[in-house]
Amino acid sequence: MKVKVLASAEDSMRLLLEEVEPAYANALRRVLVSDVPKMAIEDVEFHLGPIRADDGKEYESVGPLFDEMIAHRLGLVPIPTDLALYNHREDCPTCHGEGCPNCTIIYSVNKRGPGVVTSADLEPIGDAKLRPKDSKIPIVKLGDGQAMLIYATAVLGSGKDHAKWQSTHGVGYRYYPILKAGSKTLDALDPSVPFCESHMQSTSTEEEETLSAKAVLLASLDILAKRFSELATQATALA
Numbered sequence: 065m066k067v068k069v070l071a072s073a074e075d076s077m078r079l080l081l082e083e084v085e086p087a088y089a090n091a092l093r094r095v096l097v098s099d100v101p102k103m104a105i106e107d108v109e110f111h112l113g114p115i116r117a118d119d120g121k122e123y124e125s126v127g128p129l130f131d132e133m134i135a136h137r138l139g140l141v142p143i144p145t146d147l148a149l150y151n152h153r154e155d156c157p158t159c160h161g162e163g164c165p166n167c168t169i170i171y172s173v174n175k176r177g178p179g180v181v182t183s184a185d186l187e188p189i190g191d192a193k194l195r196p197k198d199s200k201i202p203i204v205k206l207g208d209g210q211a212m213l214i215y216a217t218a219v220l221g222s223g224k225d226h227a228k229w230q231s232t233h234g235v236g237y238r239y240y241p242i243l244k245a246g247s248k249t250l251d252a253l254d255p256s257v258p259f260c261e262s263h264m265q266s267t268s269t270e271e272e273e274t275l276s277a278k279a280v281l282l283a284s285l286d287i288l289a290k291r292f293s294e295l296a297t298q299a300t301a302l303a
């Protein structure tokens with residue numbers, strides 16, 4: 065399979081796949097959607113009871129949404145992911161699942177109402193670079209006297225377990241067109257030929273602001289190569 069990058073940006077990519085059956089393009093699409101891991105919030109610990117502010121005012125740890133709904137909304141916030149650094153927590157060689165900076169990010173939220181808690185209120189404990197890049201995602205609106213004090217833990221996961229760990233969206237492929245005008249055949253990639261987006265055999269990917277398009281593509285190719293070599297080993301063992 066030959067892969068040519070037709071267009072590449074930080075959060076999207078368009079590829080031309082040559083000498084390949086649609087099954088391989090689909091295998092790549094499936095790995096991109098469900099197997100490339102990323103970080104997302106998995107556990108949220110809520111403070112219960114009254115919270116006294118520095119000025120003496122007392123707040124109650126309540127809000128208009130159930131804790132489960134708040135935890136779900138926090139789970140969907142895109143968390144910055146460095147695939148070279150993070151391990152799956154259960155196979156982390158440093159901590160063996162206990163939780164450490166190589167497999168876990170802990171955020172705190174300490175907000176008093178009235179006001180809207182947003183993704184900007186997620187304060188990473190440790191490196192400030194781990195702050196969510198999109199700061200405008202609303203989580204919950206607190207009324208006067210209401211407050212939210214939580215600790216949220218993000219871990220690595222993949223899209224096949226939950227959509228919050230999906231590192232790409234809008235991935236698709238199409239056949240490459242044969243363009244004919246009378247007896248003349250035109251090359252679809254010739255810049256002088258008008259471009260028709262709906263007739264390219266290409267895989268286009270769009271990433272959230274947590275991983276670059278290139279990082280996701282490279283990770284997906286690694287996963288595919290590993291799987292094919294495992295399959296080849298198993299097939300050889302059977303022969």
Ligand SMILES: [Zn+2]
Pocket residue numbers: 153156157158159160161162163164165166167168
């Ligand atoms: Zn660890």
